[in-house]
Amino acid sequence: MHAAADLADERGTVDNLQLVELAERLSVRTPSLYAHVESLEDVRRGIALIALADMREILSHAASGHSGADALLAMARAIRSYAREHPGRYSAGAAPPRDKDWHEVQRTVRAVFVTVLARHGLSDDDATEFIRALRAAIHGFVTLELQGDFGGPDRAASFDRIMRILLKGLLDEFPGLAAERRRLRAAST
Amino acid sequence: MHAAADLADERGTVDNLQLVELAERLSVRTPSLYAHVESLEDVRRGIALIALADMREILSHAASGHSGADALLAMARAIRSYAREHPGRYSAGAAPPRDKDWHEVQRTVRAVFVTVLARHGLSDDDATEFIRALRAAIHGFVTLELQGDFGGPDRAASFDRIMRILLKGLLDEFPGLAAERRRLRAAST
DNA sequence: GTCTTGACCTAATCGGTGTAGGCAAGATAC
DNA sequence: GTATCTTGCCTACACCGATTAGGTCAAGAC
Numbered sequence: 001m002h003a004a005a006d007l008a009d010e011r012g013t014v015d016n017l018q019l020v021e022l023a024e025r026l027s028v029r030t031p032s033l034y035a036h037v038e039s040l041e042d043v044r045r046g047i048a049l050i051a052l053a054d055m056r057e058i059l060s061h062a063a064s065g066h067s068g069a070d071a072l073l074a075m076a077r078a079i080r081s082y083a084r085e086h087p088g089r090y091s092a093g094a095a096p097p098r099d100k101d102w103h104e105v106q107r108t109v110r111a112v113f114v115t116v117l118a119r120h121g122l123s124d125d126d127a128t129e130f131i132r133a134l135r136a137a138i139h140g141f142v143t144l145e146l147q148g149d150f151g152g153p154d155r156a157a158s159f160d161r162i163m164r165i166l167l168k169g170l171l172d173e174f175p176g177l178a179a180e181r182r183r184l185r186a187a188s189t
Numbered sequence: 190m191h192a193a194a195d196l197a198d199e200r201g202t203v204d205n206l207q208l209v210e211l212a213e214r215l216s217v218r219t220p221s222l223y224a225h226v227e228s229l230e231d232v233r234r235g236i237a238l239i240a241l242a243d244m245r246e247i248l249s250h251a252a253s254g255h256s257g258a259d260a261l262l263a264m265a266r267a268i269r270s271y272a273r274e275h276p277g278r279y280s281a282g283a284a285p286p287r288d289k290d291w292h293e294v295q296r297t298v299r300a301v302f303v304t305v306l307a308r309h310g311l312s313d314d315d316a317t318e319f320i321r322a323l324r325a326a327i328h329g330f331v332t333l334e335l336q337g338d339f340g341g342p343d344r345a346a347s348f349d350r351i352m353r354i355l356l357k358g359l360l361d362e363f364p365g366l367a368a369e370r371r372r373l374r375a376a377s378t
Numbered sequence: 379g380t381c382t383t384g385a386c387c388t389a390a391t392c393g394g395t396g397t398a399g400g401c402a403a404g405a406t407a408c
Numbered sequence: 409g410t411a412t413c414t415t416g417c418c419t420a421c422a423c424c425g426a427t428t429a430g431g432t433c434a435a436g437a438c
Contacts, residue, residue: 015204020394031396032417040395096336132330132339133351140329141321147285150321161362162322169358173350209425220427221386229426380438387432397422406413 001037001046008088012146014044014095017088044092045102051086051093052105058082059112069167071116076138076163083142090146094139126174137166190226190235197277201335203233203284206277233281234291240275240282241294247271248301258356260305265327265352272331279335283328315363326355 007025008017019040023030037043062078063071083090110131117127141159144150150158196214197206208229212219226232251267252260272279299320306316330348333339339347 018394019396028416029418030394031398031419034396035416094336098337128341129347129350132333132347133326133354135338136329136333136351137322137326137355138329139333140325140327143332144321144325144328147283148287149324152317158318158321161318162325165322165358165362166326166355168361169354172357173354207425208427217385218387219425220388220429223427224385382437383435385433387430389429389431391428392426393424395422395424398420399418400420401418402416404413404415407411408409 001043001050004043005047005050005086005089005092008047008092009086010088012087012091014047014088014092017043017047019043044095045099047089047092048095048102049105051089052102052109054082054086054089055079055093056105056109056112059109063112063116068116068120069171072134072167073160073163075113075116076134077160079138080142080145080159083146087146090142094143122174130170130174133166133170137162190232190239193232194236194239194275194278194281197236197281198275199277201276201280203236203277203281206233206236208232230286233284234286234288236278236281237284237286237291238294240278241291241298243271243275243278244268244282245294245298245301248298252301252305257305257309258360261302261323261356262349262352264302264305265323266349268327269331269334269348272335276335279331283332311363319359319363322355322359326351 003026004017004022007022008014011017011021017040019033020030022043023033026033037046058078058081059075062074066074113131113134114124114127117130118124122130141162145155145159152158192215193206193211196211197203200206200210206229208222209219211232212222215222226235247267247270248264251263255263302320302323303313303316306319307313311319330351334344334348341347
């Protein structure tokens, strides 16, 4: 399954993953794969689960040592890095296998965000909104970037700037993060 | 080609479009399609061009009568509506056919944004950044929403809120839009 | 009236997924 | 130590969808 994920990364997206090629990579005939996986769909699902597990891992890691807006920015960067290094895994994790396992792991990923936000006084409902905004912006940027939609070479700076702008706006909007808001503003002057 | 676009919309994304099915829809055998199109890829490309032309149309329409932040919010909403009504077309337009025609039409879509921003004093470089942020957020939200990633029923409100937050942040960030910034702030109190 | 052209057809190829059934070697049971 | 079970692979094959080759037929051009 790890081999499949690597191959998906090389192909750029999980949609371009082929069992034929995976079999070749493993020096095995295609039908032999069916001893280990159910179907191509099943492989994609497996990669998605790997991706989400990775995601939880790197997000926790990124958040640790920072707090509030710093933590969130670090997390956003971590997601972008992951997507660039593992486009196949990322695309699988973001795509809709949508089974029970997927939802379960997805919840644990979400929990990392919720934890960071809750530590700073954001209610669960507000956190939902906050996370939606963040996910949308990150996922949109990353997707367009991977597709080659953004021209310039300064995309990392662009990403940072956008995230900072969005975070500042979000902190202005949601009560309970006054301290963070103040800190971010001080840092940006 | 219109029929193909409609079918793609019904299937939810251009990736799920099949020539077999298209032929069936047109009461024709599959190979007969090749008198009219080059390949499946070609059909997808055609749908992408339709989508971008539509996009330019609805964006111009949305922008007219508004200015600045209002115009941008209206445009964002228009894109979301379009994506919801025509998921197949939208996905085609956003995906990477990336040929000369595509880039040409894409430029005209971009021009609508640039025009709105320029009318209010934003330089071309700043506009690039501004548009990146907006596109990323809109595309990300819309993509995740279409995938069924957002639970609640209040997604339109969520979208509006996020766009407002982002726009406010962007207006704070970029000089040359002072008037707009003031207006938006007044409106939000 | 023949010729061209366009829109359609059938037959067949190709690449990719998935199924059926067999074979060999190591693990395990007795 | 032999019988059996399991595991992992194989070949052969069915199936599906895209695409190609080549033929038919009718309507309009000359």
